[in-house]
Amino acid sequence: MACCKTSFKLKNTTAELDKLCRNLEQFGNTLGLTKKCIFQINLALDEIFTNIVSYGYQDGDNHWIKVAITHENGTVVIRIEDSGVAFDPDSVEDPDTIDDIDCCPVGGLGIHLIKKLMDEIVYERCGEKNVLTLKKNIAVH
Amino acid sequence: MEIIETREKDISIFKLNGRLDSNTSPSLEKQLAGAMEDGAKNMVIDFADLDYISSAGLRIILKTTKDLRRTEGNIVLCAMQDYVKEVFEIAGFDSFLPIVSTLDDALGKLQP
Numbered sequence: 350m351a352c353c354k355t356s357f358k359l360k361n362t363t364a365e366l367d368k369l370c371r372n373l374e375q376f377g378n379t380l381g382l383t384k385k386c387i388f389q390i391n392l393a394l395d396e397i398f399t400n401i402v403s404y405g406y407q408d409g410d411n412h413w414i415k416v417a418i419t420h421e422n423g424t425v426v427i428r429i430e431d432s433g434v435a436f437d438p439d440s441v442e443d444p445d446t447i448d449d450i451d452c453c454p455v456g457g458l459g460i461h462l463i464k465k466l467m468d469e470i471v472y473e474r475c476g477e478k479n480v481l482t483l484k485k486n487i488a489v490h
Numbered sequence: 491m492e493i494i495e496t497r498e499k500d501i502s503i504f505k506l507n508g509r510l511d512s513n514t515s516p517s518l519e520k521q522l523a524g525a526m527e528d529g530a531k532n533m534v535i536d537f538a539d540l541d542y543i544s545s546a547g548l549r550i551i552l553k554t555t556k557d558l559r560r561t562e563g564n565i566v567l568c569a570m571q572d573y574v575k576e577v578f579e580i581a582g583f584d585s586f587l588p589i590v591s592t593l594d595d596a597l598g599k600l601q602p
Contacts, residue, residue, distance in 0.1 A: 363512045370509070370542075385573040388542060392577065395544045399512050458581060459545040465580045 353380050356417040361402050361433075369394060369416070380420055386487055389466045390418075390425060393483055396459035397429050397438075401479075405433020423488030424468075429481045436479055437472045438463065491540075493521050501600050502530040503593070507539040510547035519550045523557075531563035534596040538569035548581055555587060568596035 355376045359365040370391055377387035398414060406412055415430040441460040464470065469484035491508035502525050510518060525533070535551070555565050566588045570578070578584050590596050 366511055366513055388573045391542065392544055395511060399544070399546065458548060462545060462577065462580055 354417070354419040356415070358413045358415050359398065361406055361412040361414060361431075363399060363402055366395060366398070369398060372416075373418070376418055382425075382487060386425075386485075390427065390485060393463045393466050393485075394427060394429070396463050397481060397483075400436065400459060401429075401431045401433050404436065405431055405479075407434075420487075423486060425485045425487055427483040427485075429479075429483075431479050432477055433479065435474050437474075438470060438481065439472060491517070493518060495521065495525070498597055499601060501532045501534055501597060503534045503536060503597075505536040505539065509542040510540060510550075511542065511544045512546035515546040515550045518547070519553070522550065522554045526554075526557060526561070526563075531558065531561060532600045533558065533563070533565045534593065534600065535565065535567050536569055536593055536596070537567060537571070537574055538593070540571070540574060543574055543577060545581075548577070548583065551587070552583065564600055566590060566596040566599050568593050 353376070355372060357368070357372045359369060373391050373394065374387060377390070394416065398416075401414055412432060415428075417428040417430075419426045438460045441457045463483070466485070467483045468486045469482075471482040473480045473482075491506060491510055491514035494505040494507070496503045496505070504518075504522065504525075506518070508514070522533070533554070551565075551567070558565050567578075568590045569592055570589060575584075575589060578587070578589060588599060590599060
């Protein structure tokens, strides 16, 4: 499969979710990814992005969140960079099972979805920046 | 996202069209809460035309389910795309929420 890459910047407002979706669909369609695969990558990116918008900045100013997506040898690699407060998704406790409506973890749900939908998650704090790399193997899907 | 609300006897049906994310979930939350205030007890959410859901959407479904249980109401979800259903399964919601294939199945579950 061809090597392909795209990158874009999003402002720290959830109104940018539509732009995120448009960019991702364009990338996915160019590569011929399935609707399901595009959906899953969209969901993981959305959860991270919405987290950054909600908790990353307390100053009320505008900030840019950088997204870069590449595809090579059957793996889609998504890199998200922001300058908000340090946040390692791995620090969020993963619920073992959710089989009771009353103990359903409302807080960590987004992170739980990302961990299940992506094949690899690597978090780095680089100076004042969070750099999160998500990998999804698409060859087998 | 578009929400089309209809009624079938005492069942309120909400057909979702588009994307349910952190931008659009407040409007769904408002509409479902409004219906409950108006006395709706049995609800069907029709996902046939829903292309996308994030955890923001799941939270609204969870909240509505809890609120309905307090009033001894019921909720049934139907007609999900397979990848949307998978998200409900990963979240574990399928263990306490009835998810059926068609709108008719959903209505059948609520009016035996």
